Amino acid sequence: MTRVRATILAAPRPDELQVREDHVISFDDAGMITAVEPAEAAGGPVDLELPGTTVLLPGLIDLHVHAPQWPQLGTGLDLPLDRWLFDYTFPLEARFGDLGFAERVWESLLPGLLSRGTTTAVYYASTHEPATLALAEACVRHGQRAFVGRVAMDHPQGTPHFYRDRDASEAVAASARSIDAIEALGSPLVRPIVTPRFVPACTDALLEGLGELADATGALVQTHCSESDWEHQYVLDRYGVTDAVALERFGLARPHSVLAHAGHLADDDTDRLASIGAGIAHCPLSNLYFGNAVFPVRRALSRGLRVGLGSDIAGGSEAGLLPQCAHAVNVSRALTDGVDARLGPGRRGVDGSAIDILTAFWLATVGGAEVLGIPAGRIDPGHAFDALAIDIGPESGVEVWPEVDDWSRIFEKVVRGAAPTNITHVWVAGRRVGPWRS
Amino acid sequence: MTRVRATILAAPRPDELQVREDHVISFDDAGMITAVEPAEAAGGPVDLELPGTTVLLPGLIDLHVHAPQWPQLGTGLDLPLDRWLFDYTFPLEARFGDLGFAERVWESLLPGLLSRGTTTAVYYASTHEPATLALAEACVRHGQRAFVGRVAMDHPQGTPHFYRDRDASEAVAASARSIDAIEALGSPLVRPIVTPRFVPACTDALLEGLGELADATGALVQTHCSESDWEHQYVLDRYGVTDAVALERFGLARPHSVLAHAGHLADDDTDRLASIGAGIAHCPLSNLYFGNAVFPVRRALSRGLRVGLGSDIAGGSEAGLLPQCAHAVNVSRALTDGVDARLGPGRRGVDGSAIDILTAFWLATVGGAEVLGIPAGRIDPGHAFDALAIDIGPESGVEVWPEVDDWSRIFEKVVRGAAPTNITHVWVAGRRVGPWRS
Structure with missing residues (x-):
């Protein structure tokens, strides 16, 4: 004791x-x-x-970290999401085929986050199994509670030729091996998580296969959901339904699934995800850079949806969740009051959207723990x-x-x-x- | 050398x-x-x-600091501007009648700002002459370039009974004495500045008297301008014209006047202030807390208006201008894209409003120096x-x-x-x- x-x-x-x-x-x-x-x-x-x-x-729970984007934290925020991915992010993530580079980044990332009070992190690694396993090993070594996911992405249009899984079945097999390898570390703190990058980067076969993998292994699932105008519309065009509905059909919206962003979630999506027991990683800074709108966190909480906070390294420009608590309040103020003075006061914002710092801190602790179903926060x-x-x-x-x-x-x-x-x-x-x- | x-x-x-x-x-x-x-x-x-x-x-130039609000930095941001002033801020500022308390605050504020790289600050002090002079002395002692203004406010409705000048003529006389006392310090770095709090806190006689004082002394002027829905509407109701027009009539919108916030400035106000050579202290965080809208900085720059950055301690919740540079980019992204996903992508924001970090840093250095007309930045x-x-x-x-x-x-x-x-x-x-x- x-x-x-x-x-x-x-x-x-x-x-x-x-x-x-x-x-x-x-x-x-x-x-x-x-x-x-x-x-x-x-x-x-x-x-x-x-x-x-x-x-x-209580320790801070970061629900959304793209680990390989650590070297570009705070930069390259000038492009819309789809171009940002292809111009900056996919080329950087592709480097993690080099295990030595990956290990150097993880050796910077882990102390960087732990020293900022991030006691639990939910990680997107890269598509590479060795780099993913090395991230899980780094979490074990440094003692961070973590969910580590090999990123699965195989869509010939939604991914670049130099950074994608060969096909859906190879991707599912690689993710399954990655889950086994992380399980084999035997750490009670570090868990695998099924990680389809997001719908535009995945074929139907991959989404289906990963849903089955989650079912078979009991591993949690993380992905992006209704992140931006472009991404939200892409899913509507492809399936005629929203991300939330599509993810449920593929077996990916499950209890304790971590769905990042969700700024474009409609109320019936919110209710659907709440009844499933899935949760949202609210990434306030990223809402401004790539989301094109602010996730209405107060509204989501009032409808019973689980919500926690994410830094979205590096779509958000700052590490650690204390600054994100302040940003969560800031963007909620922007949502309440609106931003464009040329519209009348009653027409530019969404009244009642503001949260205070206590609610933001609750999101970063208890909220995150409830999303993940872990005894922390x-x-x-x-x-x-x-x-x-x-x-x-x-x-x-x-x-x-x-x-x-x-x-x-x-x-x-x-x-x-x-x-x-x-x-x-x-x-x-x-x-x-x-x-x-x- | x-x-x-x-x-x-x-x-x-x-x-x-x-x-x-x-x-x-x-x-x-x-x-x-x-x-x-x-x-x-x-x-x-x-x-x-x-x-x-x-x-x-280059050193950072903070165009808008309420020095006596330093003890409440980062707190009390839950109320709209008018209530925030009466409930939190006026009672705190009234304490600066106690010179000992004032000196303790200045001894914390000056090292706090200097250590964050704020080499020039434009200060609102309090209504008290001794506290104001002590602030100027602290700037001289610590070596910060500064403009220090005794706050003038006499309006029986716009100020509380426990914190106001007795009447306009006493207020003008006190401000004149304060200017002389700061001049008498003989510092090339620390200058007085004429400081009507804002229109709602001042009678017409006070605004007129302070315009004449600026004319007579050549001291710069600072005040707030079109800060929030309430304040903007108040001036429209009182005078039938906007802040910019009213301030010009009172001789307060002058070359190098520092007008804080200005989120509700119309284009003809912008052009008017640009032709006068006045400048704006853009306080990005404060836009979200008290402004009810985001100052369109790119639009203002494109119309030739001088603009720099302000922290607005404590209406903004952070000291130092490096964080404010990031906030300036953040809020400009919110203005570009809008915040409410229930409006269509073309209807929620003001396209073309985004600035990048270079522009934000320019505001914090060269922009601020141009607003003030000083050889810095x-x-x-x-x-x-x-x-x-x-x-x-x-x-x-x-x-x-x-x-x-x-x-x-x-x-x-x-x-x-x-x-x-x-x-x-x-x-x-x-x-x-x-x-x-x-």
Whole structure:
């Protein structure tokens, strides 16, 4: 049993800040929390006492990371989605046939995300089995909770000749082998995930085969869904139905499927996915760059759809989920008020769409855990001790002013204002996993 | 004469990246640059050679900072502008009657902004003369180039009883004394600026008196302009004309006036302000929180209006202009594409509104300098050596990958991805002004 003493800030519900000052968290050898008690009641020695100028938050769950796009993070955002893929992204991902290059990128990506507090990540790897397995191995080695998916894509029009699976049956076989290889690592933290890139990159035979693979293996599924005007219309043109309906038909919209973006989801799609138990990876920055519209997160939550947050590295330009929490609030404000002043106030936005920072943080923790069905996202008994500690002391750059600040304001300052360097400790399943600074 | 050797990245025009690898910058005792030459051609010893993994950028010019709102940065963004002012902001600003509190805030604000590379700031102080003078003194002491304005506000409906000038003539007199006191500091870096808060907070007599004060003293003017639906409509209701027209009538829209926000500016307002030579402080984040719409920066530039960037601390939730550059691109993407997917693709946004990171950085440097009419914003002879150095080395967190990165991508990664802690040196007028880390 390990015991950590800290002040815990969390959002157990979208509109609720939970403050537990000076508590002791106890977790067992598997990293599962067994008790969270006020220090006074808990008594006894602790293994680690965080400084009083530190707050402990539940670990951040990033539902959408394109691992091989790490080297282009923050760049190449000037093109629409279809051209961005062919001009920048597919050529970069194709490089991951070089295992040495892949391993160098993973050795940068994993510490980069862990040091920013991303305790769980859902990864698109590349089409390459060795690079995909190496990513899973890197997650095991660095101790990050992860879902790692070999990307399947075989469509002769939707993919370039230099970066695609040979055909549907070879793609399904490769994905099956990749699942087995990741399972064979024997890690309770790192799981395979079935990953059809998105409908435009996949033939019907591939989508069907991957649906069957998910059925046969019980692995979760991730893909993109109603991401942009172009992609949404493409699926309508190809099938006469939306992404949500098409994915359900192929057996890919399943309980805990992770569907990225969904900015163009209609209400009946929302209801359909909610009743299935699938979830959305809301990627707020990416909504602005490639989505052509903002995912209405408040509306989706009100209809019972599971939603978490994604950085969409590198369709979103920033790593780590604290900045994405702020972006989620920002884009929700844009959706509420609209953007074009030449339209009247009542005609430019969607009233009631705004979320606050608590809801955004809930998405990044509890929301993400519910999408994936994992016991994380909360610092409570029965959940894994996935957590990050943040320094808010006088030298931290997080400006706390007793004259105006209560815990609610301090929480907002932490989420909006903490720099990566303010994060002093990150744990996954009770193991310290960073940050390791020289 | 001082000589610094470095690699310089700058945006001399909105669409142009200028890369000067391994150059020597020479500046005189007044901090004015006399030469910028390739190191090989320059020859001779240098006073400072920046490491090869460092880039030098022109200093950032923040056109809109509410200094007394520093303690609430990143919080209290849940209310519309009028309620936000009365519920959160006026009570906080009223505290600056306490000079001790004011001095403590300034001692946090100045290092906070300088360490983030803000070499020039245009400040709203509070209504209090001592706090305003203390802010100007702090700027002199810390070496920041600044325009410091005592806030004038006397409208019995537009301000609270506990935080307003007694009447217009007392307000004008206080502002005149404040200008004299700041002038008396004798600093070439720190200038007074006439600061009517905004039309709703000022009586006609005050606006008129401050226009005359600007005329008499030659001091620049700053105020808010067409900020939100409410504020824009308020001015239309009060005068039957827009902010731009009203401000011109009161003698407040002048050459180099700094007009904040302007999201609701009509094209004829834009043309009017352009012909006057006034400029806009574009505050992208604040557009989302309080503006109800996004300022169309590309449109304004194309019509010849001067535009720079502002953080709008604390109506914007982040300090420093590098994040605001990214936000400026983000909100311009929202304006281009729109946000509400239920409207058709052609009906939800304003095509052609997107700017790229180069344009955003130009706004933060050259654009801001042109708004103010100051010899800064460029690392070129005849300009002050206002600059910041950023570490992009292997441990910096700025991910440079030779496989995919050229200077254009590195520049974008720096602007989008550098954390405050990556900034290693900041100079104003040739004097090192930070960051001072313990």
